[in-house]
Amino acid sequence: MSNETVMGVGWEFPTRVSINITRRCNLRCKHCLSSSGLADSNELTTTELFGLVDQLREAGKPTLAIGGGEPLMRKDLFAVMARAKRNGVPVSVVTNGIFVNERIAKRMNDLELTSITVSVDGLKQNHELVRGVGSFEKTIRGIEILREWIVTAKLNIRVTVNKRNIGECPELIRLAERLGVHSIRLTPTLPLGRALKNDYLLLSQDRVRAIPNGLPYGHREH
Numbered sequence: 001m002s003n004e005t006v007m008g009v010g011w012e013f014p015t016r017v018s019i020n021i022t023r024r025c026n027l028r029c030k031h032c033l034s035s036s037g038l039a040d041s042n043e044l045t046t047t048e049l050f051g052l053v054d055q056l057r058e059a060g061k062p063t064l065a066i067g068g069g070e071p072l073m074r075k076d077l078f079a080v081m082a083r084a085k086r087n088g089v090p091v092s093v094v095t096n097g098i099f100v101n102e103r104i105a106k107r108m109n110d111l112e113l114t115s116i117t118v119s120v121d122g123l124k125q126n127h128e129l130v131r132g133v134g135s136f137e138k139t140i141r142g143i144e145i146l147r148e149w150i151v152t153a154k155l156n157i158r159v160t161v162n163k164r165n166i167g168e169c170p171e172l173i174r175l176a177e178r179l180g181v182h183s184i185r186l187t188p189t190l191p192l193g194r195a196l197k198n199d200y201l202l203l204s205q206d207r208v209r210a211i212p213n214g215l216p217y218g219h220r221e222h
């Protein structure tokens with residue numbers, strides 16, 4: 001878990017607390033910086049997560065940013081997010097989108113999340129090079145379902161840029177526009193986790209600097 005602390009005049013408060021809620025994942029992405037796949041034996045229990053959410057209420061209600069692994073693989077994810085909502089703690093979540101169906105999208109919408117970010121790592125061939133065969137259509141379908149159901153949360157795409165997909169950034173921006181998401185964020189593959197074993201994906205520093213980092217564009221109002 002990590003947090004950011006903003007210094008005010010004579011006081012300070014956390015604005016965002018990030019937690020990788022599980023290391024369990026349905027994918028085994030070649031660039032995964034946490035080498036996710038199987039759950040860790042010491043992951044927080046539901047009770048401990050409830051305790052964390054209650055502490056956040058006392059700590060000024062910073063945004064709880066939930067990542068993984070794949071958060072949707074935790075059966076208690078919605079219970080934790082619901083508790084956060086009851087506590088007035090805003091929640092954002094990052095997912096690979098594969099498990100998203102109408103029921104899940106509706107539940108997410110009911111929780112009035114702040115943002116939902118889905119990872120897309122290239123057009124079909126390059127996305128599936130790192131994320132596995134058959135993953136592209138499922139992820140895009142997940143985004144389409146979210147786009148249909150989500151009213152309040154900002155729906156974002158995150159691209160982890162690598163040597164193979166860097167030339168596709170303009171097309172990915174057009175894809176994001178076509179899908180009607182709120183923003184697309186481009187970040188380089190980091191030399192961590194499984195990316196170390198797949199270093200053919202890593203960009204040179206010059207090419208990292210060439211990425212229009214964090215390029216956000218908002219084009220729809222929620």
Ligand code: SF4
Binds near residue numbers: 025037
């Ligand atoms: S990058 Fe995300 S989706 Fe891929 S293995 Fe890691 S946690 Fe899972």
